[in-house]
Amino acid sequence: MVAESFLPQINGVANTARHVADRLLARGHELLIIAAGPGPDTYGGIPVLRARSFGVPGYKEFPVGLPDPSIERAMAEFKPDLVHLASPFIIGAYGLRSARKLGLPTVAIFQTDIAGFARQYPWFAAADRGIWRWVRRVHSRADRTLAPSSASVQQLVQGGVPNVHLWGRGVNLDLFDPKHRDENWRREISPDGRPIVGYVGRLAAEKKVRRLAELSDLNCKVVIVGDGPDRASLENSLPNATFLGMRRGADLASIFAGLDVFVHTGEHETFCQTIQEAQASGVATVGPAAGGPLDLIQPGTNGLLFEPGRPGSLHHAVKALLDHPMARARMAAAGLERVQTRTWPAVVDDLVDRHYADVLRDAAAVRRVA
Incomplete structure (x- = not known):
């Protein structure tokens, strides 16, 4: 596995890579992880080769790996029988090049809309077309690309990437469960x-968290x-929202x-794992009518969608609930039922x-044939 991000980083790419590694290990497979950035050189007994990296302005906690000859040597x-490329961009692209040189089959996981994110930052906005061309080039050279949602499959296919298949994400039903509802915490937050209306995720431009200002006149408490x-x-x-910082686990x-x-x-989610985690927790969800949430929320059945480009639409959706x-x-209840078959073991199997x-x-x- 060549992972653009892995533990100790906390993000969607690292989280998915970790669950894949856990299940592969449980099924008796042998695995080598090659990852960007500093961190432990083993994970659950799996060797982890740490590639050289650098920090990007505004995203310094997410190191970007650099091509390194040690990747091809280790491979x-x-x-291996197969090379798994977790959200390939830089070291993933180098890992793909190495795999092709060694005659190894590859599966590439499309997970991050890097071009869409780039448009949210002035110093990267002009590069979005170049970034997309690079992403298309990388995925076109993999034997199979797996995208997490119907929208991202369509985006890749329309962009000319061949052999794209849908592969969603799992959710930890042992961790996220309605039984963890704490009435004492609720009274503390909303005396x-x-x-209580909540957002969970990164506080960055591409997540559009400022749209929560639309909820200022509603009779609710906003938690971030x-x-x-x-x-x-x-x-x-x-100013009226409660910021709780980074939280993990229980x-x-x-x-x-x-x-x-x-x-x-956020409007640029290829999947949106936090919606699944909310559904597994027995909570009604509201998401943008764009990207991954279109697969996760069936309006009026297990949540509501709002129009990203229409001011006030988020307000109306939350008010309706x-x-x-x-x-x-x-x-x-419908959201909770939807995720019952979406366990990580089932998804990785x-x-x-x-x-x-x-x-x-x-x-x-x-x-x-050869």
Whole structure:
């Protein structure tokens, strides 16, 4: 596995890579992880080769790996059956080049809309087309690309990337569960009993957290969980919200379960894992009608969607849930039911038994012909 991000970083790419590694190990596979940035040189007994890296302005906590000859050497020594590329961009692209040179089949995971994120930052905005061309080039050279949502599959196919398949994400149902709802925490956050509306995620430009200002005149308490470069400015622009900082594990699960409505404001999510975590926690969800949330939220059934380009649409969606507690409870129950088959073991088993198997079979057929 060549991972653009891995523990100790906390983000969607690292989280998915960790769950894939856990399941591969549980199934008896041998694994070598090659990852960007500093960190431990083992994970659960799996060796981790740490590539050289640098920090990007505004994202310094997410190191960007650099091409390193040690990647190809390690790959050649390990002699894998297949190379898994976790959100390939720089070291992932180098890992792909090395795999092709060594004649190894590859599966590339498209997870981050880097071009969409770049447009949110003035110093990167002009580079978005070049970034997309690079992403298309990398994924076009992999034997199979897996995208997490219908929208991202369509984006890649329309962009000319061949052999794209849908592969979603799992959710930890042992951690995220309605039973973790803590009434004491709810009274502490909202002493007057107002409904609690929460956001969980990075506090950065691409997440559009400032849209939560639309909720200022609603009878609710807004809670924001996470950290990032925009935190200070958001605290100024959302003075009535409660900022809880970064939370993890059981603490985060308790916060999720304690919400009445979960809101995600970002427009460039290829999946949006926090919506699944909210659904697993028994909470009604609101997300943008764009990207990954289109697959996760069926409007009126298990949540509501708002129009990213229409001011006030987030306000109306949240107000509808707050004004109708019975409908909100029904949607929360439907969301909880939706995720019951989306466990990480089930999702990774699909990766191995279907996608890995297909790529390995095709590679073996090519070798026979050669």
